[in-house]
Amino acid sequence: MTLIEAPRSTPLRIVDLAGGEGVRRRLMALGFHKNDIIELDGQAILRGPLLVRNVSCDSKVALGRGVAQKIIVEEVHERP
């Protein structure tokens, strides 16, 4: 599923980063790589951005919906 469809406040593993090179480079520079564990922390109103926390390095990033659509995740059932 894409990050937009993912449930809130549960650990998610990044399966794939789709999208153009610019977006992928930017995401990786901010510490988002395949297999990282992330969590959805919140969302702004009016189809606004998602608030995403990278659990492994404990940094928070706001991602626009266009970008979030390109991040494919799966639920992690055991705690990392």
Place this chain on the structure above:
Amino acid sequence: MSDPRTPVVVFIGQPNSGKSTLFNSIAGHKAETSNFPGTSIQHTHSRVNIEGRLLDIVDLPGTYSLCPTDRAEQVVLSHLFSERPDLVVNVVDASTLSRSLELSLELIELGYPMVIALNMMDLAERKGIEVDGAKLQALLGAPVVPIIATFGRGVKELLERAFTVLDEGQVLRGIRGSGDVESKIAEMERLIPPGFPIVGNRRFTAVKLIETGGLACGDLLGEVDPRLASVLAGLRKGLEESRGAPAYEIISAERHHLAMKIFEGTSRVLHGKRLTWDTRADAVLMHPVFGYVILVAVFLAFFLVIFKVGNPLEALLLGPFESLKATLASRLGDGFAFYLAEGLIQGVGGGVAIVLPYFLPLLFLMALLEDLGYLARAGFLLDAFMHRIGLHGKSVSPFILGFGCNVPAIVSTRILESQRDRILTSLLIPFIPCAARTTIILALVAFYLGPLWAMGFYVANLAVVALVGWVISLFLKEPSPGLILEIPSLKAPRPGSVLRKTWLQIFSFVKFAWPILIAGSLVLSLMSFFGADRLVNDILAPLVSQGLGLPRELGVTLVFGFLRKELSLIMMLQALGVEYQDLLTAITREQIIVFTVFISFFIPCLSTFAILWKEIGKKWAFVSVGLSVSVALALSWLVRLVI
């Protein structure tokens, strides 16, 4: 000194790593020269004298990696590569260690002598992260000094280590990753032809060639050596086929895994300490409902505080200048000497008594919001609204900075990844009421018509920004790449840092703007003594009195508004020949509004125009002037009709 060259020390770190705080605490009390906002905001140079040793220290903007993804990061790289510093101080945020280490690993590959400042140890502790500095040092091979820059803790030791490295030199060995990737890097190293521009060392150059194949360096490559370009492409392809991912991603993943491994080997994460005050505060600040309530409240409070502090202060300060002028008038009569003295008092008094009272609280509050980390949160909340004008949340922070001064705000658009977003944001920033225009709005509209009118003016002004943005975005269609914005941890603002920032801004106002205000007032005095102002007013009369319905004497003040917006306000009193309190005897309330509207929009001030030219080019600078003039004319005419 035997060495004629002062060692250059560069501060580099990821955004929000506390790099500038550390820089200031070192440059602070010992700085011999410093720069202030303006064209050089991108990096601050300071020559400092620490225990008898001179150092040239350079504060570069934050960068996530050594592969630039926006203009601000390009500045860092070109500076880092061209200037070849004697020492790099890598500021690392201990509270986001694993990510921050990715940049450190790149810097180690680059191989310049380096000291690592492990900053924000207190924040890391609050988050339940324990970092073993000694272990980290052993793994990285460069000195690691734990510090808390906001309290100046550990800074002395950091400097000692820096001097040791400067004196004794340092050999860094790059940390190796997986075998297959390493063999490709080694192959590339061998293939670099003699005479190829080496950055740092052969290995670093090879890594960057593989990693940035498609970027600027790659385009250059074909020109330098067409054969090398095809060799590189083949090598990248081999790597991509064996790993099933683009080359840049493979290299980046290598560093990511190394960083994670080092992080896990040197840090202990104590869970259960999660819910700290900032997590709870953030839940409210970015709440879908309360977040916006707070945002509006912050905006209103911002405005009211500035007015409530500025207004009485202004009244208090104006008195002495007016009595001084009255005394001089009775002593000097009506001759040349009086004209000169009057101009001088207007200039000095206008700066002190009219502008400064509003400037001071405004700059203080801006510094407070900045230090708290609220700008990124406002960006998160306003992203959806920014989409309506073809931008996204990342432009919010330059816009908010624009309320202080448009010039650094335009420079800060460098954080935007796409050129189209930079142009659109830079064209809109001159419509944001900066401190100078806020002063005019408060000193004229709020003072004579009431604070509610001024507030309405502000809101209308923002509506104009939105409208103009919407119109421009119809012409600049290219889609925006979408929001990727780091939300830094909330930090309790430290009074020292906030006061310091305010002081630096005030200082730069006194140093750069005040002379212009004084000179402008003197020139107006001279012009009116020789009757030259009438000439200008006559030329502008069709616009000023017929078009805008203002007293024709104000024509000359509009011309000077191009230098500094608040100059128009000060000159207005002088041109009309009245005291501030008696303004309504010379001009009506309606005229005050028309004047304020026109002055606010009619042209970006000289410094803004210059920075637009420099940042987005001549063409767009003139587009901005054209836009402002037409918006100002249309709006003031409209206001005149309505009121």
